[in-house]
Amino acid sequence: MTTQISMAARTSSEPHTRYQALWLSLGTGARRLLHNPLTGAGLLVVLLLLLVALFAPWLATHDPLAQDLNRSLHAPNADNWFGTDEFGRDIFSRLVYGSRITLYIIALVTVIVGPIGLAVGTISGYFGGVVDMLFMRITDIFISFPSLVLALAFVAALGPGLEHAVIAIALTTWPPIARLARAETLQLRNADFIVAVQLQGASSARVILRHIVPMCLSSVIVRLTMNMAGIILTAAGLGFLGLGAQPPLPEWGAMISTGRSYMMECWWLVAAPGLAIMLVSLAFNLLGDGLRDLLDPRSE
Template identity: 60%
Template sequence: MTVPASQPAPMSRREWLLSDRPQSRVQARLGRAYVTWRQFSANKLAVLGLIIIVALLFVAAFADLLATHSPVVGDLKNARLLPPGTGEYLLGTDDQGRDILSRLIYGSRLTLFVVVLVAVISAPIGLIVGTVSGYAGGWVDAVLMRITDIFLAFPKLVLALAFVAALGPGIENAIIAIAITSWPPYARIARAETLTVRRSDYISAVKLMGASPVRIIIRHVMPLCLSSLIVRVTLDMAGIILTAAGLGFLGLGAQPPLPEWGAMIASGRRFILDQWWVAAMPGIAILIVSLGFNLLGDGLRDALDPKESGQ
Protein backbone atom coordinates (compact mmCIF):
# COMPACT_ATOMS: atom_id res chain seq x y z
CA MET A 1 0.00 0.00 0.00
CA THR A 2 1.49 3.32 -1.07
CA VAL A 3 1.44 6.28 1.27
CA PRO A 4 0.42 9.54 -0.47
CA ALA A 5 3.03 12.26 -0.39
CA SER A 6 2.26 15.05 2.05
CA GLN A 7 1.18 18.32 0.48
CA PRO A 8 3.19 21.44 1.35
CA ALA A 9 1.47 23.77 3.75
CA PRO A 10 -0.10 26.76 2.00
CA MET A 11 1.84 30.02 2.31
CA SER A 12 0.41 32.74 4.46
CA ARG A 13 -0.15 36.17 2.97
CA ARG A 14 2.86 37.53 4.81
CA GLU A 15 5.11 34.69 3.61
CA TRP A 16 3.83 35.21 0.06
CA LEU A 17 4.73 38.89 0.20
CA LEU A 18 8.15 38.27 1.75
CA SER A 19 9.09 35.39 -0.58
CA ASP A 20 12.63 35.70 -1.96
CA ARG A 21 11.50 33.92 -5.12
CA PRO A 22 8.46 35.83 -6.42
CA GLN A 23 6.51 34.08 -9.16
CA SER A 24 5.35 37.26 -10.92
CA ARG A 25 6.07 40.95 -11.22
CA VAL A 26 2.93 41.71 -9.25
CA GLN A 27 4.15 39.61 -6.33
CA ALA A 28 7.58 41.27 -6.47
CA ARG A 29 6.09 44.77 -6.49
CA LEU A 30 3.66 43.99 -3.68
CA GLY A 31 6.50 42.46 -1.70
CA ARG A 32 8.64 45.57 -2.05
CA ALA A 33 5.69 47.76 -1.12
CA TYR A 34 5.01 45.62 1.96
CA VAL A 35 8.63 45.78 3.12
CA THR A 36 8.66 49.54 2.60
CA TRP A 37 5.45 49.94 4.59
CA ARG A 38 6.85 47.82 7.46
CA GLN A 39 9.94 49.98 7.65
CA PHE A 40 7.87 53.16 7.44
CA SER A 41 5.33 52.08 10.07
CA ALA A 42 8.13 51.17 12.47
CA ASN A 43 8.91 54.89 12.68
CA LYS A 44 6.26 56.29 15.05
CA LEU A 45 7.03 59.90 14.21
CA ALA A 46 6.62 59.16 10.51
CA VAL A 47 3.23 57.61 11.22
CA LEU A 48 2.31 60.74 13.18
CA GLY A 49 3.27 62.85 10.17
CA LEU A 50 1.15 60.64 7.92
CA ILE A 51 -1.82 61.05 10.28
CA ILE A 52 -1.42 64.85 10.17
CA ILE A 53 -1.36 64.88 6.36
CA VAL A 54 -4.32 62.51 6.10
CA ALA A 55 -6.22 64.76 8.53
CA LEU A 56 -5.34 67.77 6.36
CA LEU A 57 -6.66 65.97 3.28
CA PHE A 58 -9.84 65.05 5.14
CA VAL A 59 -10.42 68.60 6.35
CA ALA A 60 -9.81 70.03 2.88
CA ALA A 61 -12.11 67.48 1.21
CA PHE A 62 -15.00 68.03 3.61
CA ALA A 63 -14.53 71.72 4.38
CA ASP A 64 -18.11 72.50 3.36
CA LEU A 65 -19.40 70.07 6.00
CA LEU A 66 -16.89 70.83 8.77
CA ALA A 67 -17.01 74.63 8.63
CA THR A 68 -19.84 76.13 10.66
CA HIS A 69 -19.57 79.67 9.25
CA SER A 70 -18.71 81.43 6.04
CA PRO A 71 -14.95 81.94 5.57
CA VAL A 72 -15.39 85.38 3.96
CA VAL A 73 -18.51 86.90 5.55
CA GLY A 74 -18.61 87.69 9.26
CA ASP A 75 -20.79 89.37 11.85
CA LEU A 76 -18.97 92.69 12.16
CA LYS A 77 -21.45 94.16 14.69
CA ASN A 78 -21.84 91.34 17.18
CA ALA A 79 -18.86 89.00 16.74
CA ARG A 80 -15.80 91.16 16.22
CA LEU A 81 -12.56 89.94 17.89
CA LEU A 82 -14.24 87.43 20.18
CA PRO A 83 -11.77 85.25 22.14
CA PRO A 84 -11.59 81.45 21.67
CA GLY A 85 -14.41 79.48 23.27
CA THR A 86 -16.94 82.28 23.06
CA GLY A 87 -20.29 80.82 22.15
CA GLU A 88 -20.18 79.03 18.81
CA TYR A 89 -16.73 80.38 17.89
CA LEU A 90 -14.31 77.70 19.05
CA LEU A 91 -11.14 79.55 18.01
CA GLY A 92 -12.55 83.05 18.22
CA THR A 93 -13.16 85.62 15.49
CA ASP A 94 -11.06 88.16 13.60
CA ASP A 95 -11.46 91.91 13.13
CA GLN A 96 -14.18 91.35 10.51
CA GLY A 97 -16.25 89.09 12.79
CA ARG A 98 -15.36 85.96 10.78
CA ASP A 99 -14.97 82.56 12.44
CA ILE A 100 -11.26 81.74 12.56
CA LEU A 101 -11.83 77.97 12.64
CA SER A 102 -13.93 78.09 9.47
CA ARG A 103 -11.30 80.20 7.75
CA LEU A 104 -8.59 77.74 8.78
CA ILE A 105 -10.65 74.83 7.43
CA TYR A 106 -11.18 76.49 4.07
CA GLY A 107 -7.58 77.71 4.09
CA SER A 108 -6.42 74.08 4.12
CA ARG A 109 -7.71 73.83 0.55
CA LEU A 110 -5.52 76.72 -0.53
CA THR A 111 -2.53 75.16 1.24
CA LEU A 112 -2.99 71.84 -0.54
CA PHE A 113 -3.67 73.63 -3.80
CA VAL A 114 -0.33 75.44 -3.58
CA VAL A 115 1.65 72.40 -2.42
CA VAL A 116 0.26 70.01 -5.04
CA LEU A 117 0.60 72.40 -7.98
CA VAL A 118 4.13 73.45 -7.05
CA ALA A 119 5.16 69.78 -6.74
CA VAL A 120 3.47 68.86 -10.03
CA ILE A 121 5.21 71.71 -11.85
CA SER A 122 8.67 71.78 -10.28
CA ALA A 123 9.40 68.07 -9.74
CA PRO A 124 9.04 67.02 -13.42
CA ILE A 125 11.12 70.02 -14.53
CA GLY A 126 13.90 69.13 -12.11
CA LEU A 127 13.71 65.45 -13.05
CA ILE A 128 13.99 66.16 -16.78
CA VAL A 129 16.81 68.70 -16.41
CA GLY A 130 18.78 66.49 -14.02
CA THR A 131 18.50 63.24 -15.98
CA VAL A 132 19.27 64.87 -19.33
CA SER A 133 22.23 66.70 -17.82
CA GLY A 134 23.64 63.63 -16.11
CA TYR A 135 23.15 61.26 -19.04
CA ALA A 136 24.28 63.59 -21.86
CA GLY A 137 27.31 65.07 -20.12
CA GLY A 138 29.64 67.42 -21.94
CA TRP A 139 28.46 70.90 -22.87
CA VAL A 140 24.81 69.96 -22.26
CA ASP A 141 25.64 69.12 -18.65
CA ALA A 142 27.70 72.29 -18.24
CA VAL A 143 24.97 74.60 -19.60
CA LEU A 144 22.10 73.03 -17.63
CA MET A 145 24.04 72.94 -14.38
CA ARG A 146 25.19 76.54 -14.72
CA ILE A 147 21.56 77.59 -15.16
CA THR A 148 20.72 75.54 -12.09
CA ASP A 149 23.52 77.21 -10.14
CA ILE A 150 22.15 80.64 -11.03
CA PHE A 151 18.79 79.75 -9.49
CA LEU A 152 20.46 78.19 -6.44
CA ALA A 153 22.55 81.31 -5.86
CA PHE A 154 19.49 83.29 -4.73
CA PRO A 155 17.49 82.61 -1.56
CA LYS A 156 14.22 80.96 -2.54
CA LEU A 157 11.96 83.54 -0.88
CA VAL A 158 13.87 86.49 -2.38
CA LEU A 159 13.71 84.96 -5.86
CA ALA A 160 10.01 84.17 -5.44
CA LEU A 161 9.41 87.78 -4.37
CA ALA A 162 11.14 89.00 -7.52
CA PHE A 163 9.02 86.79 -9.77
CA VAL A 164 5.76 87.69 -8.01
CA ALA A 165 6.64 91.37 -8.24
CA ALA A 166 7.11 90.93 -11.98
CA LEU A 167 4.01 88.78 -12.50
CA GLY A 168 1.72 90.60 -10.08
CA PRO A 169 0.11 89.53 -6.79
CA GLY A 170 -2.25 86.57 -6.71
CA ILE A 171 -2.36 82.91 -5.75
CA GLU A 172 -1.74 81.69 -9.31
CA ASN A 173 1.32 83.89 -9.80
CA ALA A 174 2.60 82.89 -6.36
CA ILE A 175 2.39 79.22 -7.37
CA ILE A 176 4.29 79.91 -10.60
CA ALA A 177 6.97 81.86 -8.73
CA ILE A 178 7.44 79.18 -6.07
CA ALA A 179 7.59 76.44 -8.73
CA ILE A 180 10.23 78.34 -10.69
CA THR A 181 12.40 78.59 -7.59
CA SER A 182 11.84 75.00 -6.39
CA TRP A 183 13.10 72.85 -9.28
CA PRO A 184 16.93 73.30 -9.00
CA PRO A 185 17.43 70.97 -5.98
CA TYR A 186 15.45 68.27 -7.77
CA ALA A 187 17.67 68.66 -10.84
CA ARG A 188 20.77 68.23 -8.67
CA ILE A 189 19.41 65.06 -7.08
CA ALA A 190 18.34 63.59 -10.44
CA ARG A 191 21.73 64.37 -11.98
CA ALA A 192 23.59 62.71 -9.10
CA GLU A 193 21.42 59.59 -9.40
CA THR A 194 21.90 59.53 -13.18
CA LEU A 195 25.67 59.77 -12.91
CA THR A 196 25.71 56.67 -10.69
CA VAL A 197 23.71 54.50 -13.08
CA ARG A 198 24.54 55.71 -16.59
CA ARG A 199 27.68 53.52 -16.82
CA SER A 200 26.13 50.50 -15.13
CA ASP A 201 25.85 47.13 -16.84
CA TYR A 202 22.10 47.51 -16.86
CA ILE A 203 22.20 50.66 -18.98
CA SER A 204 24.92 49.17 -21.22
CA ALA A 205 22.71 46.17 -21.92
CA VAL A 206 19.82 48.44 -22.86
CA LYS A 207 22.11 50.31 -25.25
CA LEU A 208 23.18 47.07 -26.91
CA MET A 209 19.51 46.27 -27.49
CA GLY A 210 19.28 49.41 -29.62
CA ALA A 211 17.40 51.72 -27.26
CA SER A 212 17.67 55.42 -28.07
CA PRO A 213 18.98 57.92 -25.48
CA VAL A 214 15.48 59.37 -25.06
CA ARG A 215 14.02 55.93 -24.35
CA ILE A 216 16.84 55.11 -21.93
CA ILE A 217 16.29 58.34 -19.99
CA ILE A 218 12.50 58.05 -19.85
CA ARG A 219 12.09 54.30 -19.35
CA HIS A 220 15.19 53.31 -17.40
CA VAL A 221 16.91 56.31 -15.78
CA MET A 222 13.98 58.40 -14.55
CA PRO A 223 12.31 55.53 -12.64
CA LEU A 224 15.55 54.98 -10.72
CA CYS A 225 15.51 58.63 -9.61
CA LEU A 226 11.89 58.68 -8.43
CA SER A 227 12.41 57.38 -4.88
CA SER A 228 15.00 60.04 -4.02
CA LEU A 229 12.89 62.69 -5.73
CA ILE A 230 9.73 61.72 -3.82
CA VAL A 231 11.58 62.01 -0.52
CA ARG A 232 12.99 65.43 -1.40
CA VAL A 233 9.62 66.72 -2.63
CA THR A 234 7.95 65.59 0.60
CA LEU A 235 10.61 67.28 2.71
CA ASP A 236 10.33 70.47 0.62
CA MET A 237 6.56 70.73 1.06
CA ALA A 238 7.04 72.37 4.45
CA GLY A 239 9.26 74.98 2.82
CA ILE A 240 6.69 75.49 0.06
CA ILE A 241 4.00 76.15 2.67
CA LEU A 242 6.24 78.64 4.49
CA THR A 243 7.14 80.41 1.25
CA ALA A 244 3.48 80.65 0.23
CA ALA A 245 2.61 81.93 3.70
CA GLY A 246 5.42 84.48 3.49
CA LEU A 247 4.14 85.75 0.15
CA GLY A 248 0.63 85.92 1.57
CA PHE A 249 1.90 87.76 4.65
CA LEU A 250 3.54 90.36 2.40
CA GLY A 251 0.37 90.78 0.34
CA LEU A 252 1.81 89.12 -2.79
CA GLY A 253 0.08 85.75 -2.49
CA ALA A 254 -3.60 85.00 -2.06
CA GLN A 255 -5.57 88.24 -1.88
CA PRO A 256 -8.33 89.09 0.63
CA PRO A 257 -10.88 87.86 1.42
CA LEU A 258 -9.41 84.41 0.60
CA PRO A 259 -8.67 82.55 3.87
CA GLU A 260 -4.96 81.94 3.19
CA TRP A 261 -3.04 81.27 6.38
CA GLY A 262 -0.20 83.72 5.69
CA ALA A 263 -2.65 86.49 4.84
CA MET A 264 -4.57 85.70 8.05
CA ILE A 265 -1.40 86.22 10.08
CA ALA A 266 -0.80 89.53 8.29
CA SER A 267 -4.29 90.76 9.09
CA GLY A 268 -3.94 89.72 12.72
CA ARG A 269 -0.54 91.25 13.42
CA ARG A 270 -2.22 94.54 14.40
CA PHE A 271 -3.91 92.80 17.31
CA ILE A 272 -1.06 90.52 18.38
CA LEU A 273 -0.78 91.99 21.90
CA ASP A 274 -4.43 92.05 22.94
CA GLN A 275 -6.24 89.69 20.53
CA TRP A 276 -3.37 87.21 20.06
CA TRP A 277 -5.56 84.40 18.69
CA VAL A 278 -6.18 86.19 15.38
CA ALA A 279 -2.56 85.66 14.29
CA ALA A 280 -1.66 82.74 16.54
CA MET A 281 -4.24 80.25 15.23
CA PRO A 282 -3.13 80.32 11.57
CA GLY A 283 0.47 80.27 12.77
CA ILE A 284 -0.20 77.10 14.75
CA ALA A 285 -1.89 75.57 11.70
CA ILE A 286 1.19 76.29 9.57
CA LEU A 287 3.42 74.82 12.28
CA ILE A 288 1.43 71.58 12.56
CA VAL A 289 1.16 70.99 8.81
CA SER A 290 4.83 71.80 8.21
CA LEU A 291 5.80 69.44 11.02
CA GLY A 292 3.62 66.73 9.48
CA PHE A 293 5.31 67.01 6.09
CA ASN A 294 8.77 66.97 7.69
CA LEU A 295 8.01 63.87 9.74
CA LEU A 296 6.50 62.15 6.70
CA GLY A 297 9.52 63.02 4.58
CA ASP A 298 11.93 61.68 7.19
CA GLY A 299 10.00 58.41 7.34
CA LEU A 300 9.93 58.06 3.57
CA ARG A 301 13.65 58.74 3.38
CA ASP A 302 14.41 55.96 5.85
CA ALA A 303 12.03 53.54 4.11
CA LEU A 304 12.97 54.24 0.50
CA ASP A 305 16.71 54.73 0.84
CA PRO A 306 18.40 51.32 0.28
CA LYS A 307 21.44 52.42 2.30
CA GLU A 308 19.22 53.23 5.29
CA SER A 309 16.82 50.31 5.02
CA GLY A 310 19.36 47.64 4.18
CA GLN A 311 17.54 46.43 1.11
Protein backbone atom coordinates in the same frame (compact mmCIF):
# COMPACT_ATOMS: atom_id res chain seq x y z
CA MET B 1 5.86 16.72 7.58
CA THR B 2 7.03 19.95 9.19
CA THR B 3 9.04 20.80 6.09
CA GLN B 4 5.98 20.29 3.87
CA ILE B 5 3.85 22.60 6.07
CA SER B 6 6.48 25.34 6.04
CA MET B 7 6.86 25.04 2.27
CA ALA B 8 3.08 25.26 1.81
CA ALA B 9 2.83 28.31 4.07
CA ARG B 10 5.65 30.05 2.23
CA THR B 11 4.11 29.25 -1.13
CA SER B 12 0.70 30.58 -0.06
CA SER B 13 2.22 33.87 1.09
CA GLU B 14 4.09 34.45 -2.16
CA PRO B 15 2.35 36.73 -4.70
CA HIS B 16 1.06 35.04 -7.85
CA THR B 17 0.08 38.12 -9.82
CA ARG B 18 1.42 41.61 -10.37
CA TYR B 19 -1.38 43.13 -8.26
CA GLN B 20 -0.73 40.75 -5.37
CA ALA B 21 2.95 41.70 -5.47
CA LEU B 22 2.01 45.38 -5.48
CA TRP B 23 -0.31 45.02 -2.50
CA LEU B 24 2.28 42.96 -0.63
CA SER B 25 4.93 45.59 -1.30
CA LEU B 26 2.60 48.40 -0.20
CA GLY B 27 1.69 46.54 2.97
CA THR B 28 5.32 45.91 3.84
CA GLY B 29 6.20 49.54 3.15
CA ALA B 30 3.29 50.80 5.26
CA ARG B 31 4.36 48.64 8.21
CA ARG B 32 7.92 49.90 7.95
CA LEU B 33 6.70 53.48 7.61
CA LEU B 34 4.48 53.26 10.69
CA HIS B 35 7.17 51.50 12.71
CA ASN B 36 8.63 54.93 13.51
CA PRO B 37 6.17 56.80 15.78
CA LEU B 38 7.35 60.22 14.53
CA THR B 39 6.74 59.23 10.94
CA GLY B 40 3.35 57.86 11.91
CA ALA B 41 2.49 61.15 13.59
CA GLY B 42 3.52 63.09 10.48
CA LEU B 43 1.46 60.80 8.25
CA LEU B 44 -1.52 61.19 10.58
CA VAL B 45 -1.36 65.00 10.39
CA VAL B 46 -1.05 64.92 6.58
CA LEU B 47 -4.03 62.57 6.30
CA LEU B 48 -5.98 64.79 8.68
CA LEU B 49 -5.16 67.80 6.49
CA LEU B 50 -6.45 65.95 3.43
CA LEU B 51 -9.67 64.99 5.22
CA VAL B 52 -10.21 68.53 6.50
CA ALA B 53 -9.76 69.94 3.00
CA LEU B 54 -12.05 67.30 1.50
CA PHE B 55 -14.87 67.75 4.01
CA ALA B 56 -14.42 71.50 4.57
CA PRO B 57 -18.08 72.40 3.84
CA TRP B 58 -19.24 69.95 6.53
CA LEU B 59 -16.52 70.71 9.10
CA ALA B 60 -16.70 74.53 8.94
CA THR B 61 -19.10 75.96 11.49
CA HIS B 62 -19.58 79.28 9.66
CA ASP B 63 -19.19 80.82 6.23
CA PRO B 64 -15.46 81.70 6.05
CA LEU B 65 -16.18 84.89 4.09
CA ALA B 66 -19.25 86.09 6.00
CA GLN B 67 -18.63 89.31 7.93
CA ASP B 68 -20.41 90.40 11.10
CA LEU B 69 -18.93 93.48 12.74
CA ASN B 70 -21.02 92.84 15.84
CA ARG B 71 -18.89 89.75 16.50
CA SER B 72 -15.49 91.24 15.63
CA LEU B 73 -12.46 90.27 17.71
CA HIS B 74 -14.36 87.85 19.94
CA ALA B 75 -12.20 85.50 21.99
CA PRO B 76 -12.57 81.72 21.49
CA ASN B 77 -15.95 80.56 22.77
CA ALA B 78 -18.54 77.85 22.24
CA ASP B 79 -19.87 79.44 19.05
CA ASN B 80 -16.49 80.47 17.59
CA TRP B 81 -13.97 77.83 18.65
CA PHE B 82 -10.90 79.82 17.59
CA GLY B 83 -12.47 83.27 17.98
CA THR B 84 -13.24 85.83 15.28
CA ASP B 85 -11.14 88.34 13.34
CA GLU B 86 -11.53 92.09 12.94
CA PHE B 87 -14.40 91.59 10.47
CA GLY B 88 -16.24 89.09 12.63
CA ARG B 89 -15.28 86.11 10.48
CA ASP B 90 -14.90 82.75 12.20
CA ILE B 91 -11.20 81.83 12.50
CA PHE B 92 -11.83 78.07 12.69
CA SER B 93 -13.86 78.05 9.46
CA ARG B 94 -11.23 80.12 7.70
CA LEU B 95 -8.52 77.68 8.82
CA VAL B 96 -10.56 74.76 7.52
CA TYR B 97 -11.04 76.34 4.09
CA GLY B 98 -7.44 77.59 4.15
CA SER B 99 -6.29 73.97 4.13
CA ARG B 100 -7.64 73.73 0.59
CA ILE B 101 -5.50 76.65 -0.53
CA THR B 102 -2.43 75.11 1.13
CA LEU B 103 -2.97 71.76 -0.58
CA TYR B 104 -3.69 73.53 -3.88
CA ILE B 105 -0.33 75.30 -3.72
CA ILE B 106 1.53 72.14 -2.68
CA ALA B 107 -0.07 70.03 -5.43
CA LEU B 108 0.50 72.52 -8.25
CA VAL B 109 4.09 73.26 -7.26
CA THR B 110 4.88 69.55 -6.98
CA VAL B 111 3.32 68.78 -10.36
CA ILE B 112 5.38 71.53 -11.96
CA VAL B 113 8.65 71.03 -10.09
CA GLY B 114 8.89 67.23 -10.21
CA PRO B 115 8.93 66.75 -14.00
CA ILE B 116 11.05 69.84 -14.65
CA GLY B 117 13.71 68.97 -12.10
CA LEU B 118 13.75 65.32 -13.12
CA ALA B 119 14.04 66.15 -16.83
CA VAL B 120 16.80 68.72 -16.38
CA GLY B 121 18.78 66.52 -13.99
CA THR B 122 18.59 63.28 -16.00
CA ILE B 123 19.34 64.94 -19.34
CA SER B 124 22.24 66.87 -17.87
CA GLY B 125 23.73 63.84 -16.14
CA TYR B 126 23.24 61.46 -19.05
CA PHE B 127 24.70 63.56 -21.86
CA GLY B 128 27.32 65.48 -19.86
CA GLY B 129 29.67 67.84 -21.66
CA VAL B 130 28.22 71.08 -22.99
CA VAL B 131 24.66 70.07 -22.13
CA ASP B 132 25.62 69.39 -18.53
CA MET B 133 27.56 72.65 -18.24
CA LEU B 134 24.72 74.72 -19.72
CA PHE B 135 21.98 73.18 -17.57
CA MET B 136 24.00 73.27 -14.37
CA ARG B 137 25.06 76.90 -14.81
CA ILE B 138 21.40 77.85 -15.17
CA THR B 139 20.66 75.79 -12.08
CA ASP B 140 23.47 77.50 -10.18
CA ILE B 141 21.99 80.91 -11.01
CA PHE B 142 18.68 79.91 -9.41
CA ILE B 143 20.33 78.28 -6.40
CA SER B 144 22.56 81.28 -5.71
CA PHE B 145 19.58 83.36 -4.56
CA PRO B 146 17.56 82.61 -1.41
CA SER B 147 14.29 80.99 -2.45
CA LEU B 148 12.06 83.54 -0.75
CA VAL B 149 13.96 86.49 -2.25
CA LEU B 150 13.78 84.95 -5.72
CA ALA B 151 10.09 84.19 -5.26
CA LEU B 152 9.50 87.80 -4.25
CA ALA B 153 11.25 88.97 -7.41
CA PHE B 154 9.14 86.72 -9.64
CA VAL B 155 5.88 87.72 -7.93
CA ALA B 156 6.85 91.38 -8.21
CA ALA B 157 7.32 90.86 -11.94
CA LEU B 158 4.18 88.78 -12.45
CA GLY B 159 1.94 90.63 -10.01
CA PRO B 160 0.25 89.45 -6.80
CA GLY B 161 -2.12 86.52 -6.93
CA LEU B 162 -2.40 82.86 -6.00
CA GLU B 163 -1.50 81.47 -9.43
CA HIS B 164 1.45 83.84 -9.76
CA ALA B 165 2.64 82.76 -6.31
CA VAL B 166 2.51 79.12 -7.42
CA ILE B 167 4.59 79.90 -10.52
CA ALA B 168 7.10 81.88 -8.47
CA ILE B 169 7.49 79.11 -5.88
CA ALA B 170 7.86 76.49 -8.62
CA LEU B 171 10.59 78.51 -10.35
CA THR B 172 12.60 78.61 -7.11
CA THR B 173 12.04 74.96 -6.08
CA TRP B 174 13.14 72.91 -9.10
CA PRO B 175 16.97 73.41 -8.89
CA PRO B 176 17.56 71.06 -5.89
CA ILE B 177 15.49 68.38 -7.64
CA ALA B 178 17.58 68.79 -10.78
CA ARG B 179 20.82 68.53 -8.78
CA LEU B 180 19.62 65.35 -7.09
CA ALA B 181 18.48 63.74 -10.36
CA ARG B 182 21.79 64.64 -12.01
CA ALA B 183 23.78 63.04 -9.18
CA GLU B 184 21.71 59.85 -9.45
CA THR B 185 22.10 59.79 -13.24
CA LEU B 186 25.87 60.19 -13.06
CA GLN B 187 26.00 57.02 -10.96
CA LEU B 188 23.68 55.12 -13.30
CA ARG B 189 24.79 56.07 -16.81
CA ASN B 190 27.83 53.75 -16.77
CA ALA B 191 26.06 50.86 -15.02
CA ASP B 192 26.17 47.47 -16.72
CA PHE B 193 22.43 47.30 -17.46
CA ILE B 194 22.51 50.77 -19.06
CA VAL B 195 25.45 49.77 -21.26
CA ALA B 196 23.62 46.56 -22.23
CA VAL B 197 20.52 48.51 -23.26
CA GLN B 198 22.66 50.91 -25.30
CA LEU B 199 24.38 48.01 -27.07
CA GLN B 200 20.95 46.68 -28.05
CA GLY B 201 20.37 49.91 -29.96
CA ALA B 202 18.09 51.77 -27.56
CA SER B 203 17.89 55.50 -28.17
CA SER B 204 18.96 58.04 -25.57
CA ALA B 205 15.35 59.06 -24.97
CA ARG B 206 14.36 55.44 -24.31
CA VAL B 207 17.28 54.88 -21.95
CA ILE B 208 16.43 58.00 -19.97
CA LEU B 209 12.66 57.47 -19.83
CA ARG B 210 12.54 53.69 -19.39
CA HIS B 211 15.61 53.01 -17.27
CA ILE B 212 17.13 56.08 -15.62
CA VAL B 213 14.04 58.06 -14.62
CA PRO B 214 12.43 55.11 -12.74
CA MET B 215 15.67 54.62 -10.79
CA CYS B 216 15.68 58.30 -9.78
CA LEU B 217 12.03 58.48 -8.78
CA SER B 218 12.41 57.26 -5.19
CA SER B 219 15.00 59.92 -4.32
CA VAL B 220 13.00 62.63 -6.09
CA ILE B 221 9.80 61.65 -4.26
CA VAL B 222 11.58 61.88 -0.91
CA ARG B 223 13.03 65.28 -1.79
CA LEU B 224 9.66 66.56 -2.99
CA THR B 225 8.02 65.46 0.24
CA MET B 226 10.63 67.23 2.34
CA ASN B 227 10.36 70.31 0.11
CA MET B 228 6.65 70.62 0.89
CA ALA B 229 7.42 72.22 4.25
CA GLY B 230 9.47 74.89 2.49
CA ILE B 231 6.68 75.37 -0.05
CA ILE B 232 4.19 75.98 2.75
CA LEU B 233 6.49 78.47 4.48
CA THR B 234 7.25 80.33 1.25
CA ALA B 235 3.56 80.50 0.34
CA ALA B 236 2.77 81.76 3.84
CA GLY B 237 5.54 84.36 3.53
CA LEU B 238 4.17 85.61 0.22
CA GLY B 239 0.66 85.70 1.68
CA PHE B 240 1.95 87.59 4.71
CA LEU B 241 3.46 90.23 2.42
CA GLY B 242 0.26 90.50 0.40
CA LEU B 243 1.78 88.92 -2.72
CA GLY B 244 0.08 85.52 -2.54
CA ALA B 245 -3.61 84.74 -2.16
CA GLN B 246 -5.57 87.96 -2.11
CA PRO B 247 -8.33 88.93 0.35
CA PRO B 248 -10.84 87.66 1.24
CA LEU B 249 -9.37 84.19 0.55
CA PRO B 250 -8.55 82.46 3.86
CA GLU B 251 -4.86 81.79 3.26
CA TRP B 252 -2.94 81.10 6.47
CA GLY B 253 -0.11 83.55 5.84
CA ALA B 254 -2.53 86.31 4.88
CA MET B 255 -4.51 85.61 8.07
CA ILE B 256 -1.38 86.21 10.14
CA SER B 257 -0.69 89.39 8.21
CA THR B 258 -4.14 90.86 8.86
CA GLY B 259 -4.09 89.79 12.49
CA ARG B 260 -0.68 91.17 13.42
CA SER B 261 -2.14 94.64 14.13
CA TYR B 262 -4.27 93.16 16.92
CA MET B 263 -1.97 90.37 18.12
CA MET B 264 -1.09 91.97 21.48
CA GLU B 265 -4.74 92.04 22.59
CA CYS B 266 -6.19 89.27 20.37
CA TRP B 267 -3.54 86.55 20.34
CA TRP B 268 -5.79 84.00 18.63
CA LEU B 269 -5.67 85.91 15.33
CA VAL B 270 -2.05 84.87 14.73
CA ALA B 271 -1.77 81.87 17.05
CA ALA B 272 -4.29 79.68 15.20
CA PRO B 273 -2.91 80.05 11.63
CA GLY B 274 0.66 80.08 12.92
CA LEU B 275 0.10 76.80 14.74
CA ALA B 276 -1.49 75.30 11.62
CA ILE B 277 1.53 76.28 9.49
CA MET B 278 3.95 74.86 12.07
CA LEU B 279 2.11 71.53 12.47
CA VAL B 280 1.69 70.90 8.74
CA SER B 281 5.29 71.85 7.95
CA LEU B 282 6.59 69.61 10.72
CA ALA B 283 4.35 66.76 9.55
CA PHE B 284 5.73 66.87 6.00
CA ASN B 285 9.30 66.92 7.34
CA LEU B 286 8.64 63.88 9.53
CA LEU B 287 6.93 62.08 6.65
CA GLY B 288 9.86 62.88 4.36
CA ASP B 289 12.31 61.42 6.88
CA GLY B 290 10.25 58.23 7.02
CA LEU B 291 10.04 57.95 3.25
CA ARG B 292 13.80 58.44 3.01
CA ASP B 293 14.37 55.55 5.40
CA LEU B 294 11.88 53.44 3.43
CA LEU B 295 12.93 54.20 -0.14
CA ASP B 296 16.68 54.70 0.24
CA PRO B 297 18.37 51.28 0.38
CA ARG B 298 21.57 52.88 1.65
CA SER B 299 19.79 53.84 4.90
CA GLU B 300 19.41 50.23 5.95
